Each structure stands twice: as structure tokens, then as C-alpha cells.
Amino acid sequence: MQLYVCIKHVPDSAAHISIVDKTHIDENLTFLLNPYDEHAITEAVRIKESLPGVEIIAVCLGKNDADKTLRSALAMGVDRGILITSDKRHDSIETAQALKSAIEQDGTPDLIFTGKESIDAEGMQTMFRIGALFDFPVATNVVRVDIEADRAVVDSALSGGIVNTYELSLPCVLGAGRGLNTPRYPTFPDVVKSKKKPIKKIMFKELNINVSLAGMNIVELEPLLQSREPKEITGDAGEIAETIIRILKDEAKVI
Amino acid sequence: MMKNIGLIIELNNGKIKETNFGMITLARAKNTELFAIVIDADTGVLKEDLESFGITNIIDVMLPEGQQNNPVICAKAIITAIKVFNISLVCGLSTAKGKDLLPRIAAFMEAPLIMDCHAIDPEQNLVKTSQYSGKTIATIKLTGEVLILGVRPNAIAPLKAHTSARIVPVELDEKNLVSKGFKVIKTSETDESKNINLADADVIISGGRGMKNADNFDILSKCAEKLTAAVGASRVAVDAGWVPYSMQVGQTGEKVSPLVYIACGISGSMQHFAGMKTSGMIIAINTDATAAIMSNCDYYVKADALEIIPELTKLL
Ligand SMILES: Cc1cc2nc3c(=O)[nH]c(=O)nc-3n(C[C@H](O)[C@H](O)[C@H](O)COP(=O)(O)OP(=O)(O)OC[C@H]3O[C@@H](n4cnc5c(N)ncnc54)[C@H](O)[C@@H]3O)c2cc1C
Ligand SMILES: Nc1ncnc2c1ncn2[C@@H]1O[C@H](COP(=O)(O)O)[C@@H](O)[C@H]1O
Numbered sequence: 001m002q003l004y005v006c007i008k009h010v011p012d013s014a015a016h017i018s019i020v021d022k023t024h025i026d027e028n029l030t031f032l033l034n035p036y037d038e039h040a041i042t043e044a045v046r047i048k049e050s051l052p053g054v055e056i057i058a059v060c061l062g063k064n065d066a067d068k069t070l071r072s073a074l075a076m077g078v079d080r081g082i083l084i085t086s087d088k089r090h091d092s093i094e095t096a097q098a099l100k101s102a103i104e105q106d107g108t109p110d111l112i113f114t115g116k117e118s119i120d121a122e123g124m125q126t127m128f129r130i131g132a133l134f135d136f137p138v139a140t141n142v143v144r145v146d147i148e149a150d151r152a153v154v155d156s157a158l159s160g161g162i163v164n165t166y167e168l169s170l171p172c173v174l175g176a177g178r179g180l181n182t183p184r185y186p187t188f189p190d191v192v193k194s195k196k197k198p199i200k201k202i203m204f205k206e207l208n209i210n211v212s213l214a215g216m217n218i219v220e221l222e223p224l225l226q227s228r229e230p231k232e233i234t235g236d237a238g239e240i241a242e243t244i245i246r247i248l249k250d251e252a253k254v255i
Numbered sequence: 256m257m258k259n260i261g262l263i264i265e266l267n268n269g270k271i272k273e274t275n276f277g278m279i280t281l282a283r284a285k286n287t288e289l290f291a292i293v294i295d296a297d298t299g300v301l302k303e304d305l306e307s308f309g310i311t312n313i314i315d316v317m318l319p320e321g322q323q324n325n326p327v328i329c330a331k332a333i334i335t336a337i338k339v340f341n342i343s344l345v346c347g348l349s350t351a352k353g354k355d356l357l358p359r360i361a362a363f364m365e366a367p368l369i370m371d372c373h374a375i376d377p378e379q380n381l382v383k384t385s386q387y388s389g390k391t392i393a394t395i396k397l398t399g400e401v402l403i404l405g406v407r408p409n410a411i412a413p414l415k416a417h418t419s420a421r422i423v424p425v426e427l428d429e430k431n432l433v434s435k436g437f438k439v440i441k442t443s444e445t446d447e448s449k450n451i452n453l454a455d456a457d458v459i460i461s462g463g464r465g466m467k468n469a470d471n472f473d474i475l476s477k478c479a480e481k482l483t484a485a486v487g488a489s490r491v492a493v494d495a496g497w498v499p500y501s502m503q504v505g506q507t508g509e510k511v512s513p514l515v516y517i518a519c520g521i522s523g524s525m526q527h528f529a530g531m532k533t534s535g536m537i538i539a540i541n542t543d544a545t546a547a548i549m550s551n552c553d554y555y556v557k558a559d560a561l562e563i564i565p566e567l568t569k570l571l
Contacts, residue, residue: 013506014525017390025387035507093365119388119506124354124370124405128362137327137437138362140355153440157501158351163443164324169436178507179500214399216367222392224385224532226551230539233556240556241566244538247554248482252515252536254458255482255571 001054002107003044006099006114006126007037007073009066013119019221024089033069036115038076038183040176044113045077045184047147055079057106061098063087067199074194075186081197082106086204091216092121094209096129101207106200109134109171111152116141116175127175137168140175256286259340260377262310263292263333263347263356264301271304274348274455276413278406279308282346283416284377290314291420292336292345295323298422309416314340315424319432324442326352327434330359336425337364337401344377349405350454357405367397370405371510373533388506389529407533408455409512453485453504459513459531461487461504462497465520465541465560469497475519478564481571487511487531489521505530519560523548540564 011017012030020026033041041058048054058073060066061084070081084098103109112134114127124140131138143163144155150170157163157177168174186194233243248255260282264275279289290312291305298315305313314336322328333356337345345360347353349371361368374383379396382404386393453459460479462472472486479486487504488497504511506529516534521527523539523546531537537552540560549555556563 011387013388013529017387019391025391091367093367096362120386122371122384122386122388123368125358125361125368128358129365132362132365135435137435138359139437140358156355158355162351164355164439165441167438167440172436212365212399214365214367215397216369217396217398218393219381219396220394221386222394224390224392226532228537228551228553230550230552230555233554237558237562237566238570240558240563241570244554244556244563244567245570247536247538248458248515254514 001051001110003047003054003056004103004109004112005037005040005044005056005058005073005078006112006130007041007058007060007069008034008115008118009060009062009069010034010118010120017223019223023218023221025221031065031069033072034115034118036117036176036178039178039180040113040115041073041076041078042181042183043145043176046181047111047145048077051147057082059099059102060084061086061090061095061204070199071194074197075191076184077190079197081199083199083201084204084207085201088204089218092123092126092129093212093214093216096126096133097209098204098207099126100130100133101209102202111147111171112136112173114173114175116177127173131173134171134173136172138173138175139166139168141177142174143177143179145174145180258287258344258377259290259342260287261290261292261314261337261340261342261345263345264305265348265350265352266296269296269300271301272455273413274408276308277409277411278346278348279310280414281375281406281411282344282377283309287377288312290340290342292316292333294318294329294332302420302422306418306420307415308413309418310420311418312340313420313422315422316427317424319427319429322432325434325437325439326355326359327437328432330356330363331432332427333360334363335427335431339425343400344402344404346375346404346406349407351452353405357403361403364401366401366403367399368403368405369395369397371407372404373407373410375404375406385533388526389510389532407512409457409514453487453502453509453511456485456511456513458482458484458515458517459487459504459511460484460517460519461489461521462492462519462560463489463521464491466492466497467561471561472498474561474564474568478568478571481568489527518548518552519564521548522546523551
């Protein structure tokens with residue numbers, strides 16, 4: 001069984017983002033494995049431990065230095081990696097095409113994992129596009145996965161406490177949510193072992209991606225400026241509560 | 256040229272959720288005609304409400320029996336409506352349901368999609384959304400025959416614009432309405448009128464590590480009940496097991512834009528801000544005047560949240 005995990009190399013969520021040329025961020029900062037993709041990897045490793053003959057392959061579309069993120073994935077238990085290199089920023093239509101094409105060239109997927117969202121683009125869609133290209137069923141924000149002979153039964157939690165249980169035939173595409181598991185971080189021996197695992201590099205332009213008429217292009221990036229001017233509310237507990245109620249009534253008009 | 260805009264209306268118990276009207280307001284523009292896409296509802300009952308916000312066509316979609324909760328079937332039915340009515344821009348809410356539906360439509364049509372938009376220019380096909388964990392605002396140009404947008408709930412306040420509308424049913428070809436390899440086993444439709452959803456709430460009261468234990472969250476719930484507010488939490492409160500993950504606000508939780516966000520015992524980490532910084536008003540209650548949230552809010556109270564909140568509840 002071949003299990004593919006799509007992983008993205010993203011800026012650290014705690015990093016300060018500064019913008020250059022109006023449309024790009026200054027990439028001189030720490031990049032990490034997208035947090036939801038850690039859940040995807042952890043789940044893939046769990047499946048491998050419970051079933052015989054599972055191989056896990058991580059696939060990433062990114063710049064050359066995204067191999068660091070692939071190394072982290074290998075240390076977490078992935079068997080080998082594929083890096084599709086490109087210096088451009090690709091929208092999710094092109095990204096899905098590239099990931100699909102690289103997976104197809106490499107083997108026969110029985111299951112494809114992604115995260116439910118990348119924390120930089122916040123697209124929430126790449127899994128559905130990969131699914132549509134392969135004609136595989138898709139579920140996202142999965143918080144429980146049971147693999148049975150030729151199907152996956154998953155719980156998909158789409159906020160507000162709503163949980164749907166879906167049955168998908170294999171192969172399928174699953175977007176991992178945070179409630180799925182607790183990521184297992186590598187030990188020192190895992191890191192050492194991962195150094196011997198292979199990473200195959202292919203260039204985006206070698207993949208013969210069709211130019212799509214549809215696209216999403218960033219024309220401007222601006223920092224989200226917070227122009228809040230904090231005012232203190234003082235007094236004893238009763239006075240403070242009264243002031244808050246007055247603000248909610250007169251200013252915010254919510255009561 | 257006249258442009259047809261489709262608005263997927265989200266219902267709760269057969270009624271139109273208030274947040275839909277903000278979405279319609281956001282999509283209104285010159286030279287456009289607004290089509291409400293209403294699924295499995297008594298459109299006659301909803302007509303008047305939709306007319307008061309500028310809708311001129313109500314597309315009545317009836318899904319086959321037993322398929323009401325299947326997002327694949329629903330996506331395919333909406334695609335039929337898009338084609339039949341020549342719709343070139345489709346908006347839906349970026350809510351729980353929207354996140355499982357809009358990307359399916361976009362993927363099947365290979366159409367561009369931007370989720371969580373808070374501004375739309377239907378003439379230029381430009382939208383604004385947040386990126387990089389809410390630290391930047393991106394203006395994105397969409398190209399393609401049909402464009403799909405997920406609109407952030409509460410992005411703007413609804414504005415009325417009276418029109419009259421016709422109701423038109425859409426013929427669905429049941430042969431096309433298949434969901435290959437995908438079955439819904441169970442859905443837990445929660446009654447949102449009882450349980451206020453974080454994403455749609457006008458007021459959110461959230462607790463963090465400063466709440467100290469699970470029982471103290473009852474203090475927040477009692478206050479929330481009086482305020483018709485939803486209760487949220489920081490990741491620390493979720494990881495400690497005090498409240499379920501579905502209550503987490505932040506980068507790896509729910510992204511919310513209420514009119515008022517009251518943060519109790521929350522320090523205001525970057526990751527927490529990523530989920531609530533677009534709130535209309537932020538009120539912080541924290542014992543530490545140097546906590547990050549105290550310098551990035553509209554009102555702050557340097558006090559014990561466990562003293563202030565019960566007092567607030569008493570006076571409400
Ligand atoms: C990849 C990643 C993703 C993350 N995603 C999220 C996310 O989605 N959401 C999220 O919230 N966090 C997230 N975090 C965690 C985040 O970094 C912080 O650790 C977390 O937000 C802190 O929670 P807190 O404010 O409750 O706790 P703390 O930072 O410990 O703050 C507690 C605050 O309570 C105050 N306090 C204590 N007692 C009282 C009292 N009696 N009354 C009033 N105030 C009191 C203290 O002064 C302090 O300021 C993420 C982290 C990472 C690395
Ligand atoms: N460049 C990429 N390389 C590999 N996987 C990706 C890439 N972009 C997105 N993905 C996958 O798709 C998921 C959803 O991304 P998005 O649609 O951007 O929110 C991510 O969690 C990844 O698993």
C-alpha cells in the first residue's frame with residue numbers, strides 16, 4: 001500500500017512577516033512543516049504501524065530549501081520524499097496539478113493525505129483539487145480515520161461542533177485536522193536514521209502542467225495594521241462591570 | 256454587460272441565517288443581477304427577506320430524497336444551477352458547511368476559489384482575504400469563466416435594498432447527481448439556535464489559561480447566556496482539556512470576526528490573534544498589564560477575570 005502525504009514548507013507562525021515589492025514576503029525567516037501536515041504525517045505513520053506493507057512518501061512543491069521540511073517529515077517516520085522544485089509562487093490549481101502529476105509518476109496511491117489548510121496561503125482547497133484531478137473522493141478536516149479493506153471511514157469536523165461521518169472508497173484524499181492526533185516529534189535516533197532516507201528532486205517545469213485559464217493572482221500584500229488605541233477601564237469590580245455594559249450598549253450596540 | 260452573481264444561502268432550521276444578508280450586501284454592485292441559490296427549503300417563505308436585500312431571482316434547488324446532507328451531491332446540484340443561469344461569480348459563506356462545499360464546487364469546475372474574503376469587487380474580480388496566519392491582507396485577482404468566493408461571516412453589516420424577485424426551480428438530472436466512492440454515514444446537525452456557533456456569533460467571550468480550570472468556564476457560559484454570546488477558548492485551555500477543541504479560537508482553531516470579543520485570562524499570542532484580530536471591538540481582562548493583548552485591544556481591564564465576569568453576569 002502506498003500512502004502519499006502532501007506537505008508544505010511554510011513560514012513559522014510566530015515569525016514577523018514583512019512585505020517586499022508589494023506582493024511578496026521577505027523570506028528571510030524560519031520555515032517549518034505546515035502544522036496540519038504534521039497531523040497528516042502522524043496519521044500515516046500510525047496506519048503504517050497497524051497494517052503490513054505500507055510505504056509512506058512525502059511530496060512537497062517548493063523552493064530548493066524546502067528539502068529541510070522534507071527531512072523533518074522523514075524524521076517523523078516518512079520513508080522517502082519527493083521535492084518538486086520551483087522558484088515561483090503557485091496557486092492551488094497549479095499546485096494540485098503538480099502534486100498529482102508527481103504522485104502519478106512515482107507510483108499508485110492508495111491514500112493521499114494533506115493538511116486541512118496551509119497556514120501561509122490559507123487556501124483550504126488543495127485536497128479537493130487533487131481529488132478531482134484523480135477522480136478520488138475527498139474529505140477534509142478529518143479528526144478520525146479508520147482504514148478497512150477497501151474503504152476509509154472518517155469523522156470530518158467542520159467547526160461549530162458539527163461532525164459528519166463519511167465513508168470513502170480507496171483510493172481517497174483526506175485533509176488532516178488538528179483533532180486527529182498529537183504529532184509525534186522525532187527522537188535523536190530518528191533524525192540520524194532519516195539522513196539516509198532518499199529525497200528525489202524534480203523540477204516543476206519537467207511535469208508538463210497544462211496552463212489553466214483559471215487562476216488566482218496576488219496583486220497586493222499589505223500588513224494587517226492594528227490601529228486600536230487601548231483605553232483602560234478602572235474602578236472596583238462593580239464599577240468595571242457597569243462600564244463594560246455601557247460600552248456594549250452604547251458603543252458596540254450588541255445589547 | 257450584465258453579470259449574474261449567485262449567492263448560496265445558508266439556512267438554519269429552514270430560516271435564513273442573518274450572516275447571509277451581509278454576504279449579499281458585499282456582493283452587490285453595478286451591472287449585476289443577484290441570484291439566491293436556495294437548497295431544500297420553502298422558497299416562498301424566504302422570498303420577502305431575500306427581496307429586501309436586492310435579490311431578483313431565487314433559484315429553488317431540491318436535492319433527491321436522502322441526499323440532503325451529502326456535500327458532493329449538493330456541489331453538483333449547485334454546478335447545474337450555475338450553468339443553467341449563466342452565473343459567473345458564486346458566493347457562499349466561509350462557515351463549517353461552506354468549507355466542505357465551496358472547495359468541492361471549485362475543484363469539480365476547475366474554477367478559482369478564495370475562502371474567507373472580507374471585501375469583493377465584482378467588476379474587477381478582485382477580493383481581499385487574510386494570509387500568513389492573519390498577519391497580512393492579500394488582494395487577489397481571479398481569472399476564469401466562473402469564480403467562487405467564500406465570504407467571511409460578519410465581514411460587513413447588512414444593508415437593505417428592496418427589489419422584487421421571481422422564484423425559478425432548477426431541473427436536476429439525477430444521472431449526474433452521483434457521489435462516486437463517497438457516502439454520508441452520519442451527520443450531527445446541531446441546532447444552532449440553541450448552541451451559538453463561534454463563526455456566526457456577534458459576541459464572543461473567550462477564556463485562556465487565566466481561567467485556571469474547567470469549572471471556571473461555567474462562569475463564562477453563564478455570562479454568555481445573558482449576552483447571547485458564544486464561548487471561545489485559547490489553545491492552552493483546550494490542551495488542558497478544560498473545553499473541547501471546537502471552541503478554540505486562533506490560527507489552528509476557529510477564525511472569528513464578532514462585533515465584540517471579550518478575552519478573559521488570555522495573553523494575546525500571535526497565534527491567538529490570528530483567529531480574532533478582525534473582531535470589531537476587543538475587550539481584554541487580564542491581571543497582567545504587560546500582556547500583549549492589553550496593548551492591542553480597544554478596552555482593557557487590569558483585574559481578575561474570575562471577579563469581573565460574575566459581576567457582569569449579575570448586572571446583565
Ligand atoms: C503552530 C502553533 C499554533 C497555535 N495555534 C493556536 C491557536 O489556534 N489558538 C491559541 O489560542 N493558541 C495557539 N497557539 C498557542 C499560543 O502560542 C499560546 O501558547 C496560547 O495562545 C496561549 O494561551 P493563553 O493566552 O491562554 O495562555 P498564556 O499565554 O499563559 O496567558 C494566560 C494569561 O492569563 C492571565 N491571567 C492569569 N490569571 C488570570 C486571572 N485570574 N484573570 C485574568 N487574567 C489572568 C495571565 O496574566 C496571562 O496573560 C499555537 C501555537 C503554535 C506553535
Ligand atoms: N506547495 C505544496 N506542497 C505540498 N503540499 C501542499 C502545497 N500546498 C498545499 N499543500 C497541501 O494542501 C493542504 C491544504 O493547503 P491549502 O489549500 O493551501 O490550504 C496543505 O495542508 C498541504 O498538505
